[in-house]
Amino acid sequence: MRCLKSCLPxxxxxxxxxxxxISHxxxxLPTFREFTKPEEIVFLRSITSSHYPHMDSPEIVYDIQSGNIQNSFDIIKRFEHGMIVGVVRQVKPLVGPLKTVLKLAMNYVTNGVISYRNIINVHIYVSEFWF
Structure with missing residues (x-):
């Protein structure tokens, strides 16, 4: 589900x-029995090319704003197929049953100022089972 802002005059x-x-x-996720490396769970694709045509083109800055239980998640920036992608990874095991809402921000920063922001709410449910 995604809602787009529409301001009144x-x-x-x-x-x-x-x-x-704002999207949801x-x-x-299972309860991982063996957790040896980060697990990529969500991909945030931007509309911005990784090759900026102008110096004032926006930079994409990803941020986890809330819901990061036990610092079990992180977000990294990657360049794929000429586009900027934010990759949310589970970096620590979680034992279920558990639920959280990971609130993410994709900030478009131009000249040091956030020109606009997309909020992504990832509702995460961790099963008590490993399968």
């Missing part, structure tokens, strides 16, 4: 808020 507060969209997705 003359709504300055809305226009100045950098949040452009759900993922289920």
């Amino acid at each position: 003359n709504d300055i507060t809305c226009a100045l808020d950098p949040v452009h969209s 997705t759900v993922i289920s």
